Amino acid sequence: MRHGKYRFLAGALIVPLTLYGAFVLSPYLQAFQLAFTNWNGVDSAPEFTGFDNFSKLWDDPLFLAGLRNNGLMLLVVPLAVIVLALALAAGTRGTRVYRVVYFFPQLLSVAIIAVLWQFVYTPNSGLLNGALSALGLDSWRQSWLAEPNLALWCVMAVMIWSSVGFYVVLFSAAMESVPGDIMEAAAIDGAGPMTVFRRITIPLIWESVQVGWIYLGIAALDGFALVQIMTVGPGGPDNSTEVMGLGLYRTAFTFGKFGYASAMGVAIFFLTLSIAVLLLRVTKRERVELA
């Protein structure tokens, strides 16, 4: 009987595990292996070059620009999304219509979002400049994505816009599970809505917020698709919106340096992993048990 159970488990798992091994693990392993070679993408016998690719990363201005920009995104995007999502979730308690509206961007693919926002930002017939003119703010009109000081902020605005909805729904669901009698008791004790929110709601939904930090941290280290489709260059103007993922893509597919690009991938992998672990540690709090 026992034997049969294991046989059943093995039988059930073999297909997914094989698929996972072939299409997830093996490419990862190969990327790690290629990171130590000078593979150009078509050669059948790349040379082993040791840690050369990794030491090159430190004085590659494009990679460093990507690192800097992803760093800024990591500081801005998760915080902005979580604050906004908490505010919107708290502000729209009980009104489902808004949640559907906020969630809507989540239904669009990144490519479509990028194309739509490119039309919003485009200088001469764009929605944003049009709106500014309609408000009589003609002097505020900009070539949004073509200004080195603004372009990255424009990209981040899109990232925030497109992810807020998901977290509104996540946080709303968590808030609904907070028992009403605790809130009521707090209110009777004279706590204002802000105090209730800060002292009761937030601690009770902290696990959802923690998940948010980690997901958003990982997302902030990416940004490839938006930058690739929306920005000047792409990655411009003058590398002001360069992200690590774009650098990797360009290094592999435009410059034909697949070994070096794999090294970038490995570096990004460990960076993302460390940041996820760090966020997990930093945001750790005592879990509140509800009876």
Place this chain on the structure above:
Amino acid sequence: MNLTRRSALAGVAAVAASTGLAACATAGGGDDDKVKQGDTSAENPLGVSAEAALEVVIFKGGYGDQYAIDAGTSLKQKFPKVAVDHKGIQGVGEVLQPRFVADSPPDVVDNSGAGRLDLATLVSAGKLTDLTSLLDAPSLDDPSKKFRDTLMPGVIEDGTFDGKPLVLNYSSVLWGVWYSKSLFAKHGWTFPKTWDEMLTLNDEIKKAGLAPWTWQGKYPEYLNDPLVSLAAKAGGFELVKSVDNLQPGAWQSPAMLAAAEAIHQLAVRGHILPGSEGLSHTEAQNAWCKGQVAFIPCGSWLEGEQQAVTPAGFDMVMGTVPALTGSDKLPNGAVMAASSESFIVPAKAKNAPGGLEFLRHLFSQKVARGFAESAKALPVVNGATDGLSLSSGLGSVAEAVKAAGPNVFSYKFRTWYAPLSKALDDATGELATKRINPQQWAERVQKAADAVAKDSSIVKHQR
């Protein structure tokens, strides 16, 4: 004995392990099943096997793939038993990269489009067949004429790497400055012959309420084309070579600096449509087609690309980039030209003679004429468009080829050194928005060129 056997076993195990590890992404293959070259004759100068299968992979983009199907049909008329396996695809790189790695590529590839394989990488990895035997073979239409003599000037050179012809491009691309003939006639403007005249005319155009210039700001390379064209006209072929050969100071030479200054003047004098730096190629080109702007720099594909939105009677014309100075080294009609749709025969092709024969048919008069008609582009075959009635844009391009004669130049660094192109694009974007001046532009690009020259991981070419 025992020891040797054990070490031999260990050796076998190690080889097995390493090949296992190297499997997938970088595993190579043998070439035992190659089709040998058969006997050559006047009828069959390349020694094609009459029965071997032929696999052809064509990029099916803006030009379609009808012309390649036609070439296959033409080949089959001569060799009825050859099975031509034609594949018209997009994303050539993604599909073919693993096959090049595994050394089992198709017999002919049109390596073009956004997802193409990096040509310089294929060349330096020795993945391409030398096309000399094809070039020296008699042409299909006139056996007394060698194949190489049926091609337009510069085409063979375009595909030659370190003295070896490895690539043949099919479509001829010229770069110039485009305008609408009807718009210019309405205002009584004529296309300028020198850059000074260009700037004067721009002031006049501005007074008429139009923006003189726009450019495809999202992709700054579009503005590089007039810039390096101006430099080539002033500095001659020597300058073009010195740039491609990464000579120190080439980007800071007087001709190059003067060309950067010329483009900078467009921005300084307010001759560029505001916001152009943020426009995609479609947005900029549509603004031009709507008559909001007089000039736009572009390659000769513009007419085909804008077909759907060009108003009737717009009559677009490509003018060659004006002379930069009064003492230019190249005469006025000189034009930057290159060819695209890169056809290659992989070195490890199973049926390389068949691949070469396919190209002989592809570059024949009949197939080339069909290409001009169906793709609205200029094939690189001499005389292929003679007697065809060409549209306004394509007609102007064909005339520019004739007017230029031997004064056709092309830069190689874009194909050879992608990192340098990237740095140049960035710098030109900044130049056109006045965030840097011509000196800073030259300094930046020269620095990038020097970095490429120093980088031992980039294979260098000479011309």
